[in-house]
Amino acid sequence: xxxxxxxxxxxxxxxxTEAVRLRVEELFRNRSDKYEIYVTRAAMDAPEKIRREAAKxxxxxxxACGGDGTFNExxxxxxxLDNAAVCPYPTGTGNDFCRMFGDEQELYRDLSALVEGWEHxxxxxxxxxxxxxxxxxxxxxxRIGTQVHNYSKIPLIGGATGYVVSTxxxxxxxxxxxxxxxxxxxxxxxxxxxxxxCNGRFYGGGFNPSLxxxxxxxxxxxxxxxxxxxxxxxxxxxxxxTGRADEMPEYATHLRTDRIDISFDEDNVINIDGExxxxxxxxxxxxxxxxxxxxxxxxxxxxxxxRQEG
Numbered sequence: 001x002x003x004x005x006x007x008x009x010x011x012x013x014x015x016x017t018e019a020v021r022l023r024v025e026e027l028f029r030n031r032s033d034k035y036e037i038y039v040t041r042a043a044m045d046a047p048e049k050i051r052r053e054a055a056k057x058x059x060x061x062x063x064a065c066g067g068d069g070t071f072n073e074x075x076x077x078x079x080x081l082d083n084a085a086v087c088p089y090p091t092g093t094g095n096d097f098c099r100m101f102g103d104e105q106e107l108y109r110d111l112s113a114l115v116e117g118w119e120h121x122x123x124x125x126x127x128x129x130x131x132x133x134x135x136x137x138x139x140x141x142x143r144i145g146t147q148v149h150n151y152s153k154i155p156l157i158g159g160a161t162g163y164v165v166s167t168x169x170x171x172x173x174x175x176x177x178x179x180x181x182x183x184x185x186x187x188x189x190x191x192x193x194x195x196x197x198c199n200g201r202f203y204g205g206g207f208n209p210s211l212x213x214x215x216x217x218x219x220x221x222x223x224x225x226x227x228x229x230x231x232x233x234x235x236x237x238x239x240x241x242t243g244r245a246d247e248m249p250e251y252a253t254h255l256r257t258d259r260i261d262i263s264f265d266e267d268n269v270i271n272i273d274g275e276x277x278x279x280x281x282x283x284x285x286x287x288x289x290x291x292x293x294x295x296x297x298x299x300x301x302x303x304x305x306x307r308q309e310g
Contacts, residue, residue: 008066050077087294139194211243
């Protein structure tokens with residue numbers, strides 16, 4: 001087996017390449033396993049590197065050293081490969097996928113627990129040709145998250161303040177957009193605030209729309225939020241962020257489905273695990289068991305580790 005560490009040098013705004021290198025070299029000093037530390041040079045460099053390595057035929061474990069964006073790229077590279085498994089090794093600012101594991105999420109920062117972990121198949125959301133291990137969404141949440149970087153770069157504005165400014169600006173521009181939404185027998189047309197499809201549980205730095213979503217249950221938890229005014233949005237967003245949107249059924253529809261299609265009157269931003277793409281027509285479908293996740297030693301979320309043969 002080869003261990004491949006994909007390092008994003010700009011994750012979190014600080015290059016942690018050397019810290020990762022020292023930790024990996026220390027861990028593998030007395031191990032016979034092969035390993036490589038690969039520092040990405042550009043966006044979507046990671047999937048190409050992963051596919052090149054997997055094509056050599058040996059078993060491959062990929063450690064995404066960065067944030068959610070780095071993990072998303074590594075998932076894209078490993079999806080559908082029989083000899084590859086992937087996991088986050090958080091060194092960036094956004095680590096929403098790991099939040100799903102509660103108190104055990106820190107095990108994903110324990111490199112020895114990861115290297116000695118086991119593998120478990122998880123589902124992926126395929127969205128307009130890209131993969132998501134966590135959450136895809138369209139609507140005001142995606143617009144706020146995409147545009148926050150425009151304001152965070154302005155002097156005296158940064159971090160949480162950037163989100164506040166982006167929220168205010170997008171509310172002024174209009175909360176809702178015309179959407180045509182179809183999933184099985186469900187169909188809705190007209191102005192909507194957002195649509196969120198959950199394979200995981202957290203996004204946007206702490207929003208938790210689904211308390212029960214699992215990445216291995218073959219289903220997406222989908223929330224469709226109707227048009228609301230500012231006062232209703234303030235009330236609803238607090239419920240939505242804490243997994244209680246069902247308490248306002250007059251505005252929030254909760255679907256459990258394996259596919260949803262959305263169309264707009266013009267191109268709109270799609271949030272795919274924190275990465276932004278733009279399209280007028282959006283298709284989200286669940287692919288069961290599409291990638292193998294490395295489960296760190298000691299994590300109980302997926303149940304007990306399988307027994308090793310022999």
